Amino acid sequence: MVGPSRFMTLLSVFELGIVDLLRRTPGLTAAQLGKAVGAKPDAVEQLLLLLVKEGFLAHDESTGAYTLDALADVPETDLRRARAYMNLIKVTALRQLFYLTESVRTGTTVGLRELYGAEGTLYDAVADHGDLRDAWSKLMDTVTAHIDPWFFGNIDIPSGAQVLDLAGNTGLGAIHTYRHKASPGLKVTTFDLPEKENEALENFRAHGMSEHLSFIGGNVFDEIPQGFDVVLIKHFLDMFDKDDVLTILRGVNKALKAGGQVNILVPVYPENIKDTDNYNVDFFPAFFIGATMGQGGPQKLSTYRSWLEDSGFEVTKAITKDSAEIPPDVIPVQAILSATKAA
Secondary structure (H helix, E strand, O other): OOHHHHHHHHHHHHHOOHHHHHHHOOOEOHHHHHHHHOOOHHHHHHHHHHHHHOOOEEEOOOOOOEEEOHHHHOOHHHHHHHHHHHHHHHHHHHOHHHHHHHHHHHOOOHHHHHHHOOOOOHHHHOOOOHHHHHHHHHHHHHHHHHHHHHHHHOOOOOOOOEEEEEOOOOOHHHHHHHHHHOOOOOEEEEEEOHHHHHHHHHHHHHOOOOOOEEEEEOOOOOOOOOOEEEEEEEOOHHHOOHHHHHHHHHHHHHHEEEEEEEEEEEEEEOOOOOOOOOOHHHHHHHHHHHHHOOOOOOEEHHHHHHHHHHOOEEEEEEEEOOHHHOOOOOOOOEEEEEEEEOO
């Protein structure tokens, strides 16, 4: 019951700049902090009670001075990453999930419609609303940069292969593919909605990779380009329910040459849903149904394996990222599934 209030109390202390102030000048009182951030000392004292209770800050009762406690030991890079997640939750989820029940009933993102007048999904709305775009895209770029080395370190792309990055947005995935798996003759094609082409091509030029990378516009539910050796699917399948996932996988099967391979990166639920060290179940069902797509959500690794087999693939690898390698502030637990087009 107190989750939203705890979340916003902590985030507000960051947004007010109190943590940064105490990092620069330890020992400030509520009156000094209030003056610096433009708030009443009484309100500052109220907010900081929770942070003292949880050990984030320390408070000297005799002097009234506040200092960083546990937060003093957190590297700035980790705080920035955690803040990015918190901002994503605030901007794209907290208000929208007020309408979760209606979203479940209608299969649409009712919160986006009520708050922004936006029809469709979060990924449609980010094109027109800067606050949504900033909260979403900055974190997604960070997530991609963090997980891609692990992904590419665990998949094989043959030398000189023709690679399709399915739903590759504006080309960052194609750029990372060529950087990690460069070989003579390797070509990587981004496939996504036509309106993303200009930005993708500009990204390719900016990275000096135009001769190796290309873009094809289209919709995965209409037709996927064919004749590829490898198809990559990253941060995409979990956006859809079973029927749509199967449609995508069967389209990918047609897109591959004989013996071609698909490599999938996707967040997964633990096989034992009661695993308390995995927070995907706590976050993703509400996030996808109420704030992002009106449908979808991750599945267990065994479920994705079954769906690949049902779509004409032979699974050759299915691994989950070691939880010890995942920063404690990062929610998604990612998995890789590699599969070969069956004869």
